Amino acid sequence: MKNKYSVIIPTYNERLNIALIVYLVFKHIKGVDFEIIVVDDGSPDGTQDVVRQLQQVYGEDRILLRPRPKKLGLGTAYIHGLKHASGDFVVIMDADLSHHPKYLPSFIKKQQETGASIVTGTRYVKGGGVHGWNLMRKLTSRGANVLAQTLLWPGVSDLTGSFRLYKKSVLEDIITQVVSKGYVFQMEMIVRASRKGYHIEEVPITFVDRVFGSSKLGGSEIVEYLKGLAYLLVTT
Amino acid sequence: MKHIVKIITLLVAITALWIGLLEMSIIPHRYTWLLPIYFVVSLGCYGLLMVGVGLMQFPTCPQEAALLQQDIAEAKEFLKQKGLDVSSV
Ligand SMILES: Nc1nc2c(ncn2[C@@H]2O[C@H](COP(=O)(O)OP(=O)(O)OP(=O)(O)O)[C@@H](O)[C@H]2O)c(=O)[nH]1
Ligand SMILES: [Mg+2]
Numbered sequence: 001m002k003n004k005y006s007v008i009i010p011t012y013n014e015r016l017n018i019a020l021i022v023y024l025v026f027k028h029i030k031g032v033d034f035e036i037i038v039v040d041d042g043s044p045d046g047t048q049d050v051v052r053q054l055q056q057v058y059g060e061d062r063i064l065l066r067p068r069p070k071k072l073g074l075g076t077a078y079i080h081g082l083k084h085a086s087g088d089f090v091v092i093m094d095a096d097l098s099h100h101p102k103y104l105p106s107f108i109k110k111q112q113e114t115g116a117s118i119v120t121g122t123r124y125v126k127g128g129g130v131h132g133w134n135l136m137r138k139l140t141s142r143g144a145n146v147l148a149q150t151l152l153w154p155g156v157s158d159l160t161g162s163f164r165l166y167k168k169s170v171l172e173d174i175i176t177q178v179v180s181k182g183y184v185f186q187m188e189m190i191v192r193a194s195r196k197g198y199h200i201e202e203v204p205i206t207f208v209d210r211v212f213g214s215s216k217l218g219g220s221e222i223v224e225y226l227k228g229l230a231y232l233l234v235t236t
Numbered sequence: 237m238k239h240i241v242k243i244i245t246l247l248v249a250i251t252a253l254w255i256g257l258l259e260m261s262i263i264p265h266r267y268t269w270l271l272p273i274y275f276v277v278s279l280g281c282y283g284l285l286m287v288g289v290g291l292m293q294f295p296t297c298p299q300e301a302a303l304l305q306q307d308i309a310e311a312k313e314f315l316k317q318k319g320l321d322v323s324s325v
Contacts, residue, residue: 015322016322019311019315019320019322020307020308020311020312020315020322023310023311023314023315024307024311050320050322053320053321054320057318057320097304097308100300100304100307102307123295124290124295125295126295128295128297129295129296129297129300130294130295130296130297131296131297131298131300131301132301138291138294139287139291142286142287142290142291142294143287145290146283146286146287146290147283150283151239151243152239153239195239206297206300208297208300208301208304211304211305211308232239233238233239233240233243234238234239234240235238236238236239
């Protein structure tokens with residue numbers, strides 16, 4: 001039996017990045033049966049025009065454009081993309097090249113070897129890493145991680161990373177229960193999955209901070225993070 | 237069982253142990269009284285240590301940034317051949 005993979009990529013103003021990442025996905029998982037689902041939230045920079053051009057190159061059956069009229073947030077973007085996924089497995093990754101498609105084969109391999117329901121990319125083990133963070137960013141990240149590990153015992157080393165492969169049914173099961181937004185969204189997904197007893201495996205990934213375009217997640221992230229942690233403590 | 241319940245249970249168990257020690261006075265009282273303080277302090281130290289060690293051993297990957305630049309150049313070249321216009325960013 002051959003598996004099919006649906007790669008869901010949410011975009012907002014990723015005109016250049018989406019073209020680069022599509023090329024790299026095709027390059028690195030050539031022999032695999034997959035489709036790319038781009039969920040674009042009405043980017044004013046013309047991301048959708050680029051996606052249509054890519055469809056001409058790679059075929060409309062390989063690249064699906066499933067846009068939404070306006071910026072409605074990441075969590076619902078995944079749900080929207082998931083509705084259109086025809087694969088047995090779903091990969092979620094960012095468009096901004098922080099998640100490099102060259103790791104896709106190791107996700108797929110790990111899943112096949114272990115039969116895991118979720119394979120999550122981790123930056124904090126041997127072979128993984130981060131590039132482009134200043135000391136403050138590293139400190140926050142470490143602090144947040146130690147706090148979450150001590151309080152939640154999640155069983156995975158990288159809670160806020162969002163480069164993951166899911167069995168489609170598993171993603172459908174957990175995503176509807178998740179209420180958090182932003183970084184906490186990724187953490188809630190993996191903690192809920194872990195509590196439900198799903199088999200989770202990790203593969204090392206490296207994370208290079210975005211080169212093109214600008215960040216869309218902002219605001220008082222630390223406060224949001226602490227609230228999210230408290231929320232997960234009492235609800236999971 | 238919600239996770240907070242697990243943590244509270246753990247804390248209650250530790251407290252019970254402590255009261256037990258107080259009652260039975262196996263070790264002198266003046267030491268037993270100090271135990272909670274030691275507990276909190278060592279928890280704090282553990283946290284700081286973990287953050288510190290994590291920070292010192294923070295895995296970085298400068299070579300990946302260079303590799304990515306190569307990949308980007310390669311991708312751009314391919315897209316140009318296919319007549320895709322992505323130059324305007
Ligand atoms: N469809 C959709 N995509 C979004 C939205 N917000 C962000 N994205 C996309 O989600 C991915 C992750 O967003 P980023 O802005 O890179 O978030 P981040 O990685 O935390 O921030 P950076 O440090 O700037 O990389 C990117 O592919 C974005 O284009 C949104 O509201 N809707
Ligand atoms: Mg990013």
